[in-house]
Amino acid sequence: MADKLRVVHYINQFFGQIGGEDAANSEIIVEEKPIGPGIGINSMLAGRGEIVATIICGDNYIAEDLDAVTEKVVEIVKQYEPDIFFAGPAFNAGRYGVACGSVCAAVKKQLGIPAVTAMFEENPGREIYAPDICILKAADNARRMAVELKKMVAFGLSLYDGTIEYDPEKEGFFERGWMILKRHEERASMRAINMLMDKMANRPYKTEIPMQIEEKIPAPAPLTNLAESTIVLITDGALCPQGNPEGMKTSTSTQFHVYSTEGKDSLTKEEYTCVHGGFDTSYVLADPNRLVPLDALRKLERDGVCKVHNAFLSTSGLTTPVTNSINIAKGMIEYVRNHGIDAAILTST
Amino acid sequence: MLLERIHLVIEQVVFDSESYIKDKVLHISKQDLENVAADEAFSKIEFELACPGEKCRIVNMGDIVQPAIKLGEGESTFPGVVDKLGIVGSGSTLMLDGVVISETVEVKLPLASMMETSEAVAEMTDFAKMIHIVIDAFPGEGVSKESYMDALHKASKRLAKFLASLAMGLEADYTENFTLECDGLDGLPKIAYLANLFCHAPYQETTVYGGGMIDSLPTIIHPNEILDGALTNKNYNNSINADPTFVWQNHPIILDLYSRHGKDLNFVGVVLNNAHHIVETKQRNASMAAALVAKQLKAEGVIITKEGGGHPQVDVGFETDILEGKYGIKTSILFTEFLSPNNDSNGQLLIKTKHADAIVSTGCFTIVEFPPVDKVIGHIPQIAADGKPQSDLSGTLAIKNRTLQGCESQLGWTYYGSQKF
Incomplete structure (x- = not known):
């Protein structure tokens, strides 16, 4: 049948019936038929599709050179021009879970086809790859293999057919940290009234935007000797040299910029501008020291109160995803650590 | 009334x-x-x-x-x-x-x-x-x-x-009739509505009887006034973050509260506040708005909305803390999830408070693509989703959903929300 879906399946040496830990270094083997769990997948596809190739790879072989072996797997998958790709299920096998996540993420990204795997929630592969792909929830062992395979097949077909609802609870995958627009049965205004009435009556209700409040950041220890401490100025107010030579983004930043203040007593409006897209910048444009107070800090330096780092760090804090903010902050921390800086003054808008 | x-x-x-x-x-x-x-x-x-x-x-x-x-x-x-x-x-x-x-x-x-x-x-x-x-x-x-x-x-x-x-x-x-005076209100939960306007600058404001609330203290307003044209949209410089006058005239929360008034709830009124620039002013206004809800309207529950972009969430956070923490008044909140354009589901709230535990999402980012049209009204190129002005006014146009009038409403006028995955 020409319209049968072509399916490729990735498994490890154990499920590929090559061997256990002793065979974990085995290289990639391709069989053009279903093997092990693939036999179950094939029968559950119930004629809609069939496994045209099984890729078997040793857990150590891929774990020791994950990116390169993943690339090799993707190249092989590509040759078979599949419609759907399955990997695992990996249960609680750590190296196998990471391998399944890695090849699924790469297949999805490079070939744009549905890529489905399943594993136990504590499998390290889940945490690494859940942001990239839907990973189905599986038990920690293979006792109920048939049930897991059935879920994988159903999910793969719903991805292929475009009927997926992206509902982690209903569809049994680990929440990935993303969202899509959804149309409800009831208007938002009425949902808010219902939620309030439930809350007042102590009935169960579910917030649609959960609040993350677990994060506790302890205050750092105070400086012991201010006069010997070097201070850096950091802003998310998007101050940069005129002409924005490095092309700092006005919003949705992914990086920060370092601008030298060597030999400068203050920041002049002739030399600096502000490219932030979310506030009235006129006061900053009139006097950039209002945003990055180098003039005041230099005076303190002259008076021997503290030392000043000869550059300021700048980014644009506007509609920046939290994930980007964390990455920018990590980079800033690294910069601060590598430049003998003792403290930072953060100025915002 | x-x-x-x-x-x-x-x-x-x-x-x-x-x-x-x-x-x-x-x-x-x-x-x-x-x-x-x-x-x-x-x-x-x-x-x-x-x-x-x-x-x-x-x-x-x-x-x-x-x-x-x-x-x-x-x-x-x-x-x-x-x-x-x-x-x-x-x-x-x-x-x-x-x-x-x-x-x-x-x-x-x-x-x-x-x-x-x-x-x-x-x-x-x-x-x-x-x-x-x-x-x-x-x-x-x-x-x-x-x-x-x-x-x-x-x-x-x-x-x-x-x-x-x-x-x-x-x-x-x-014909529709709107009045808060009716029989059978005794014992029904008393619900108020707290609307935070975003009057940020001239032409970036929702006006109340023709004027913005940029320097205003919070005030009580009768819901009928809102349904009858007291509030108009003057957000020319921030149109996508505001609801048009039509939605104020047909305010979904006010109409939905009215539809249940005297049945399973007692709609006790509306407080208008404005999201100010400065933290101290936000705190002052939040305190006063919460006091109006508690002491004047004597509400037991309140629905809170905001307009504008990110920082008005802070006003809602202050209000929620005071309403729930000080007065024991239950709250539900409407927020649009547009802070992270990558639709990161953990990046949508600027506030962290245990009291804001009942939030309705009025939608998140998505790109909508329209095929070419036969007729265009207006002459200024539309800004497309990529931030660039459209070169062919009648050609294919991809925009962010909130650019489409009535597709994203911070007042809750749509059926949209978000599916977390």
Whole structure:
């Protein structure tokens, strides 16, 4: 049948019936038929599709050179021009879970086809790859293999057919940290009234935007000797040299910029501008020291109160995803650590 | 305080030599409209129709308003904008359904919204199901952008009043009555509505009786006043983060609370607040707004909305902490999840408080792509999702969903929310 879906399946040496830990270094083997769990997948596809190739790879072989072996797997998958790709299920096998996540993420990204795997929630592969792909929830062992395979097949077909609802609870995958627009049965205004009435009556209700409040950041220890401490100025107010030579983004930043203040007593409006897209910048444009107070800090330096780092760090804090903010902050921390800086003054808008 | 809203349903709009309504058809004379809309800030005024099902695009939009006129001697329509000041919310108001006055703005706007009337778009916004009479007014030479926008804001409301006046003396299709005084309220949970406006700067504001709340303290307002044209949208510089006047006239929370008033809840009133720039002012206003909800309205539960972008969340957070923490008043909140354009589901809240535990999402980012259209109203290129002005006004257009009028409403006018995955 020409319209049968072509399916490729990735498994490890154990499920590929090559061997256990002793065979974990085995290289990639391709069989053009279903093997092990693939036999179950094939029968559950119930004629809609069939496994045209099984890729078997040793857990150590891929774990020791994950990116390169993943690339090799993707190249092989590509040759078979599949419609759907399955990997695992990996249960609680750590190296196998990471391998399944890695090849699924790469297949999805490079070939744009549905890529489905399943594993136990504590499998390290889940945490690494859940942001990239839907990973189905599986038990920690293979006792109920048939049930897991059935879920994988159903999910793969719903991805292929475009009927997926992206509902982690209903569809049994680990929440990935993303969202899509959804149309409800009831208007938002009425949902808010219902939620309030439930809350007042102590009935169960579910917030649609959960609040993350677990994060506790302890205050750092105070400086012991201010006069010997070097201070850096950091802003998310998007101050940069005129002409924005490095092309700092006005919003949705992914990086920060370092601008030298060597030999400068203050920041002049002739030399600096502000490219932030979310506030009235006129006061900053009139006097950039209002945003990055180098003039005041230099005076303190002259008076021997503290030392000043000869550059300021700048980014644009506007509609920046939290994930980007964390990455920018990590980079800033690294910069601060590598430049003998003792403290930072953060100025915002 | 009893408000009667008398509605006439319009099914078709045609340009004619005279203006009148007959058999659900609104006949309008362009000359009449021009006379009503005329302002020295305009060099030229044109009028166009965009009808449901038509492949028509309205670009660079300002406000959308429903035709309405106050009936009775001495009554003011859109007080402070059209007529002299007077308090609305009681007496009778005549309104036209199925037709709206819409503005295309002939100066560049930083965050302009748009509209299409094709069938596919009607899935996304109720505005695509309405007939738009679009005012396309051009700024006169030497007229400032501000003077032009002010004139346009007033002209569209005058037109709304004029069109509704054509229905005077005609038989109504239906009538709505709004009053908070009714029997059987004893023992029902007392619910208030707290609306945080975003009056940030001139032309970036929702006006109350014609003026912004930029320096205002919170105030109690009767819900009927809002349903009767007390609030108008003047967010020309931030159009995509505000709801048009039409949505205030048909405020979904007020209408939904009214629909249950005396049945399973007791709607005790509305507090208006403004999201200020400065933290101390936010705290002052949040404290006062919460006190009004608690001490004046004596509410037991309150629904809170905001407008604008990120920082008004802070005002809602302060209010929630005081309402729940100090007064023990339960809260539910409406937020739009647009802080992270990558739709990161953990990056949508600026506030961290255990009290904000009942939040309704009014939607998140998505890109909507429209195929080419047959007709374009307006001349300023629409800003597409990539941030660039569209080169071919009638060509394929990809926009962020909140750019489409009525597709994303921070007041809760849509059925949208988000699915976390």
